[in-house]
Amino acid sequence: MNETKKCPKCEEHKPLTAFYSCDRSYCKSCERTAANERMHQYNKTLRGKASQALQTSRKTIRRNSYHVKDDLTVDQIVEVFDFFDSTCAYCEQPITGKVSIDHIIPLKNGGANTQSNIVVSCISCNTKKSDKEIAERFDSTKQKEISNYSAYVRGDDVLVDVLASYIQKIIEEKKAS
Structure with missing residues (x-):
């Protein structure tokens, strides 16, 4: 039947x-x-573009067997994009197409795939920088801006660690009393 x-x-x-x-x-x-149409529409959104950028960076890590810290998330890429106001961190032109993340310290040189080691960039600037350090491709003003940004993001991590330590002490004091 x-x-x-x-x-x-x-x-x-x-x-x-x-x-x-x-x-x-x-x-x-x-x-x-x-499903293909939904995915196509999703990939046009910032979150979809960020997801594609994250997948690309992870493929690079796997393909080249880089042993680097890799805790980057889609939400963090969106935060970085918002931080730079939807403009390339290097040329400061609006990013209208594909979102490209560039590692401040290249993965090839042991740079981590973390929020404090990425900026958003246009394809042109990302290609121009390639796997070089910022100092090799951009002027000292741009180097300082990127360094300050990275320190700012790392500072959030430091603040979380300080707060966690403080909270842990309070918890231990409460348990002791």
């Missing part, structure tokens, strides 16, 4: 095996097409 079902999207009668399950309305083909 060849049971069939009509997909309301493509309006074709198809065998049940053409559906992920009997409970699903659309056939596999229509579901895949819809």
